[in-house]
Amino acid sequence: MQTIQQRFQVEYNYSIFFTNNLFDTTNTQLSDFFSTYAEQGFQRKVLIVVDGGFLSYHPDLADTIKSYFVSQVKHIQLAQDIIVVPGGEASKNDPALFEKLAQAVDTYGIDRHSFVIGIGGGAVLDLVGYAAAVSHRGIKLIRIPTTVLSQNDSGVGVKNGINFHGKKNFLGTFAPPVAVFNDLTYLKTLDDRDWRAGISEAIKVALIKDKTFFEWIEENALALAQRDEVTMSYLIHRCAEMHTEHIGSGDPFEFGSSRPLDFGHWAAHKLEYLTDFEVRHGEAVAIGIALDCVYANKIGMLSDADLERIYNILVKLGFELYHAKLAENDKINLRNGLQEFREHLGGRLTIMLLEKIGKGVEVHEMDADIIAESVDILERYISERKVLTEG
Secondary structure (H helix, E strand, C coil): CCCCCCCCCCCCCCEEEEECCCCCCCCCHHHHHHHCCCCCCCCEEEEEEEEHHHHHHCCCHHHHHHHHHHHHCCCEEECCCCEEECCCCHHHHCHHHHHHHHHHHHHCCCCCCCEEEEEECHHHHHHHHHHHHHHHHCCEEEEEECCHHHHHCHHHCCEEEEEECCEEEEEEEECCCCEEEEEHHHHHHCCHHHHHHCHHHHHHHHHHHCHHHHHHHHHCHHHHHCCCHHHHHHHHHHHHHHHHHHHHHCCCCCCCCCCHHHCCHHHHHHHHHHCCCCCCHHHHHHHHHHHHHHHHHHCCCCCHHHHHHHHHHHHHCCCCCCCHHHCHHHHHHHHHHHHHHHHHHCCCCCEEEEEECCEEEEECCCCHHHHHHHHHHHHHHHHHHHHHHHC
8 A cells, every 4th residue: 555645834824913992993903904804705703702800900891892893893793792701820720711612602603714802811812712723623813912921922922722630731722813913001900010020021032032132121121110101012012023033933833842932931830830820920930030040050051140130130120039839848849840841842851041141042951959959049049139138
C-alpha cells in the first residue's frame, strides 16, 4: 500500500484597533469592521459575553451595546441576552461557566458564520475564547480587552484556555481572534493594582527583546505609576506591537518548546495557585521575572548592574518582589511548578533567562538548589530594603 501524504497552510489575519468609546454611535470602527461581513444569503449573529467585574463599573453597558447594534450594525442579529460571567481567575476555574457559554451558543443559534464577542479582563477572554474555539469547531471571536494586561498581552495573542485539575491553562486552544478592539477609556475604572499589574508584561517583553523600550519604561515609570493615560497608551501599543510581531515571526501555535513570551511565567503560574489567586497574574509575573533574574545573576549570566536596574524599575512601579508562598514546604511546591511547566511544554524544559537587558537566551535546565537560593536572596533583598526605607 502506498502512503498518502498531504500538506497545507492556513493563513490568519487579524487587526488590533485602538480607540475610545467603542460603542458610542459616533464611533464607526466596530460597524466598519462588521460591514466587511455583509454578504447576503444568511443571517449572521453575535453573542456577547461580559466580565461581571467590569460590568459593575459600567452598569449601562448592555443598553449601550444594544442601542449601538440597532442603529449601526443592522445586518448583524444581536442575541437577546448579554451573558455575564465572574471576572478574574474564578472564570477559568469553574467548569460550569464553560458549559454556560456552550449552552448559550446553542440556545441563540450562534453558528460558524456568527461571532462571539468577549468583553473583559484576560481571564474572561481566555474562557470566552476557549468556548468559541471548541463550539462548532470554531466560531469567530472578537476580543474587547478591558485591562492593561489584556490590552497589551493576553488579549492580543492567539491563546485561549481554562484551568483544570489545579493546573493553569491545562485545557485550551490556539485560535486567533478575527479582531481585537482596545478601548482605552475602559482603563479609567481599573483599580491601582490592575493598572499596575499589566505593566509587568511590558517589562517582560522589553527585557527579552528591546533595551530601548526598557529604557523608555525606566524614564516614564513615575508617569505610569501616577496613571498618566497618554503614557500608558504608548506602553500598551508598543507592547501589543512587539507581542504580535513575535507571533507573526515565531512559532505562534508552539509546536516546539520555545516560549520566550513566557519569561518569568513558570514561577508566576505556580504562585497564583499557591496563593489561591490572591496574587494577580501581572503581580505574579513581576515576582517571576525578579526570581529568574536573580537566578541568571547567580549562574553568572546577568550582571549585578542589570539586576539592580530590574529590581529598581519593578519596585518603583509598586510591585512586590517576594511572597512567602515561594518558600513554603521547603520550596518543594515551587519546584513542582517547574515540573508542571515542563509537562505543559511537552516534556522538554525551555526557560527564557536574561543575558543582559534586551537579550534573552533559552536554557533547558535549572538547578533546584540555585532556585532555592534565589528565593532566599529575594526575601533578604525585600527585608533589607524595608529596613532602609523605615530607617
